[in-house]
Amino acid sequence: MPSLHLITAEDPLTLQARSRELIRFPQLTMPLLAGLTPPDWIVSHEDEIVTPVDTTRRYDLVGITAATPGAPHAYDLAREFRNHNVPVAMGGPHATLMPYEVAQHADIVVVGEAEPLWRHILRDEERRPPGMHAFHSGTVEVTPQNSRIYRHAAPASLEGLPRARRELIQHGGWNRWWATKGAIIATRGCPHKCDYCTIPHLYPRAQQMRLRPVPEVIAEIRSFRDKGVVFWDDNLAAVPAYAKELCRQLKPLKRWWTSQTTMNSLRDQEFLQLAAASGCKALFVGLESIDQQSLNQAQKGHNRVQDYRQLLNRCHDLGIAIQAGIIFGFENDDLDIFKRTVDIFGDIGLDNATISLLVPYPGTPAYTMLEQQGRIIDKNWRHYNGKTHVVFRPRHMSPDQLLNGYEWAKTQFYSISHIARRLAKSRTGLWWNIPRNLGYHLGLRGEVLARAALHQA
Ligand code: SF4
Numbered sequence: 001m002p003s004l005h006l007i008t009a010e011d012p013l014t015l016q017a018r019s020r021e022l023i024r025f026p027q028l029t030m031p032l033l034a035g036l037t038p039p040d041w042i043v044s045h046e047d048e049i050v051t052p053v054d055t056t057r058r059y060d061l062v063g064i065t066a067a068t069p070g071a072p073h074a075y076d077l078a079r080e081f082r083n084h085n086v087p088v089a090m091g092g093p094h095a096t097l098m099p100y101e102v103a104q105h106a107d108i109v110v111v112g113e114a115e116p117l118w119r120h121i122l123r124d125e126e127r128r129p130p131g132m133h134a135f136h137s138g139t140v141e142v143t144p145q146n147s148r149i150y151r152h153a154a155p156a157s158l159e160g161l162p163r164a165r166r167e168l169i170q171h172g173g174w175n176r177w178w179a180t181k182g183a184i185i186a187t188r189g190c191p192h193k194c195d196y197c198t199i200p201h202l203y204p205r206a207q208q209m210r211l212r213p214v215p216e217v218i219a220e221i222r223s224f225r226d227k228g229v230v231f232w233d234d235n236l237a238a239v240p241a242y243a244k245e246l247c248r249q250l251k252p253l254k255r256w257w258t259s260q261t262t263m264n265s266l267r268d269q270e271f272l273q274l275a276a277a278s279g280c281k282a283l284f285v286g287l288e289s290i291d292q293q294s295l296n297q298a299q300k301g302h303n304r305v306q307d308y309r310q311l312l313n314r315c316h317d318l319g320i321a322i323q324a325g326i327i328f329g330f331e332n333d334d335l336d337i338f339k340r341t342v343d344i345f346g347d348i349g350l351d352n353a354t355i356s357l358l359v360p361y362p363g364t365p366a367y368t369m370l371e372q373q374g375r376i377i378d379k380n381w382r383h384y385n386g387k388t389h390v391v392f393r394p395r396h397m398s399p400d401q402l403l404n405g406y407e408w409a410k411t412q413f414y415s416i417s418h419i420a421r422r423l424a425k426s427r428t429g430l431w432w433n434i435p436r437n438l439g440y441h442l443g444l445r446g447e448v449l450a451r452a453a454l455h456q457a
Contacts, residue, residue, distance in 0.1 A: 001041065001042050002040070002042070002125075002126065003041070003042045003043075003044070003061075004034075004037060004041045004042065004043050004044075004059065004060065004062075004122075005046070005059040005062045005063070006030040006033060006034060006043065006045045006046075006063045006064075006065075007030070007047075007048065007062065007063065007074075007077065008027045008045070008046070008048060009048055009070045009073055009074040009077060010048040010049050010070050011069045011070045011073045011382050011385065012073065013382060013385060013388055014069055014070065014385045014387070015049065026181055026230065027047050027170075027183075028183040028185070028232050029065050029092065030045050030063070031045065031164040031165045031166060031168045031169050032162075032164045032185075033063065033065075033114055033118060035162040035164045036114065036118045036162055037119075038119065038122065041122065043165065043168070044059075044168075045168040047169075049170075059081075059086055060087075060125075061086070061087055061122075061125055062077075062078075062086055062088045062089070063088075063091070064077060064090045065090075065091055065092035066090065066092050066095070067093045067094055068093060068094045068097065068359075068384045069383070069384045069385035070094070071098075071101075071102070072380070072381055074094075075105040078090065079105070082107070088106045088107055089107065089108035089121065090102050090105070090106040090108070091111075093198055093202055095109050095111060096111050096112050096201070097198065097201060098363070099149050100143065100149075103143045104145060107147055107148065108147065108148050108150065109149040109150065110150050111149060111150065111152075112155075112202065113152060113155065113156045113188075113203065115152075115161070116137040116152040116153070116154065116155075116156050117137065117151075117152050120135055120138065124140070124148070137152055137153055137154070138150055138152040138153050155188075155205060155208075155210060156188075158185075158187075158188060158210050158212040159213055159216070160216070161185075161212060161216070163223070164183070164184070166182075166183075169181045169183065181224070181225075181226055182224040182255070183230045183232055184217065184220055184232065185212065185233055186211070186214075186236060186246060187209055187210065187212065187233045187238065187242070189209045189210055189234065189238070190207070190209075190234045190238060190262075191207050191238050192299070192300070192302060193207070193299050194286075194298055194300045195298050195299045195365040195366045196358060196360060196361070196365075197364065198361050209239050211239060211242050214245050214246050214249050217246060218250065218253070221253055221255060224255075227254075227256055228255070228257070228258075229255045229257040230258055230259070231258070231259035231260075233259055233261075234260060235261055235262055236259040236260065237262075237265035237268070237275075238261075238262070240268055243261075243265065243271055244270065244271055246278075247274035247275050247280075248274060248278070251274075254279065255279045256280075256281045257279050257280055257281065258280065258282045258323075259283060260286075261284070261285060262285060263287070263303050263304070263311065265283075266283075266285065266314065272314065272315065272320065273318065276318035276319055276320055281319070281321065281432065282322070282351070282352075282432075282433075283315070283321075283322055283323070284325065284354075285322055285324055285325070286300075286303075286324070287308065287325060288300060288303065288324075288326060288327045289327065289330055289333075289337075290308075290337075290341050290344045291305070291330065291333065291337060292304070292305045294330035294331060297330065297331050297332060298331075298366070308344075308348055309348040312349065312350065312426075315428075316349070316428045319429065321351035321428045321433050322350060322351050323352045323354065324354070325354050326345070326354070326355045326356070327357070327358050327386075328357055328358065328406045329357050329390065329394055329406075330358060331395050332396075333394065333397070335396070335405065338409040342412045342418070345413070345422070346418055346422055349424075350422055351426045351428060351433050352433065352436055352437055353413060355409065355410045356406075357386045357387065357389075357390055357403070357406050358386075358392075359384050360376065361384065375393040376391065376392050377391065377392060377399065378390075378392075379391075410444060411444065414437065414440050419438075422437075423437065
């Protein structure tokens with residue numbers, strides 16, 4: 001039987017930064033791809049967040065997924081395998097944003113979603129057909145280097161989606177004791193177009209939400225052994241009627257769940273009540289900034305800063321914690337932004353946050369604008385991790401001031417005193433909110449070590 005080895009690639013810099021995180025969510029992309037693979041293939045998976053890749057082993061095909069900061073490292077892995085005549089397929093966000101660059105390092109490039117393409121790609125791999133051709137669900141283009149770039153003709157239907165091969169989800173470190181393998185998707189897409197976000201560019205017609213039939217989602221969750229469920233959706237409640245029906249059918253299963261959504265859904269009291277009743281313990285919401293002008297400029301005007309406190313209280317009253325995305329480096333950010341952000345989120349009792357530097361990913365309007373203005377100062381994709389480097393010239397400060405301000409804000413936000421202050425106000429889900437905050441507190445030390453290693457190199 002042919003063998004397929006799947007790799008979730010992660011750049012060593014990012015790995016070091018994340019090495020001390022206490023809680024990590026499972027990676028779903030490759031277990032989903034394994035679920036799409038016909039049963040006559042032997043499939044294995046290595047997640048670099050958990051285990052280093054062994055490039056000495058031989059397979060009939062290696063598949064690698066990588067985001068932009070992991071791309072150069074993924075190219076190194078691909079070179080090792082290809083030097084031993086193992087063909088390599090690459091997909092994921094970076095391959096979708098930069099297919100011709102990726103084609104210089106891989107035999108096969110998957111642009112966009114793999115579902116409509118994957119079986120066709122595997123069949124092609126077995127019989128090596130002639131060059132450029134179209135097939136019922138997509139097209140293949142052959143590049144001058146003889147790599148094949150696959151594109152689908154239409155977005156994948158989420159009906160009848162095969163289940164992810166959950167046994168291929170890996171956990172390591174602290175995570176192996178308590179992390180869930182209950183990862184799933186229910187929807188795909190997001191109706192918004194924030195100018196720094198890759199989602200509108202990763203999915204064709206991303207603004208048209210695709211919904212998995214609720215009974216199929218429920219049936220899959222029923223099969224989970226874990227109580228915890230992570231919906232890997234970009235905006236789970238973008239279609240309120242769907243999200244509410246999902247919550248209603250989820251409730252009897254008595255699970256605990258989390259997902260990503262937007263401020264719009266926090267304004268929907270009925271959704272929040274149904275979510276809480278069905279076991280929602282936390283929602284990730286990209287609040288991003290406490291500066292309304294920055295939000296408006298980034299096409300994120302659906303966030304209203306004046307509503308943060310009220311909506312947070314509403315969630316806390318229902319027992320739902322909020323993990324916010326916070327980004328520094330927006331056009332309107334000045335040197336004042338760091339302290340104001342820390343103060344405001346401490347004051348309103350924000351449970352937790354993923355704090356990042358703005359990353360203008362290639363292909364996004366943010367990148368195009370900065371490039372046109374000559375403000376992109378670094379094109380090493382490894383540095384596009386939102387943690388260790390500023391890759392553009394900010395409008396109201398220097399790159400060093402942005403990096404130092406970001407580090408200062410993060411250190412303050414995850415200081416023990418700030419954690420205590422925020423959680424004393426929140427009083428929500430302390431049994432998991434405390435470890436999660438401490439995880440970030442420890443993770444921050446990992447980042448400091450990563451930066452120290454970087455400066456020594
Ligand atoms: S709301 Fe979130 S997922 Fe949607 S476009 Fe904006 S950043 Fe991306």
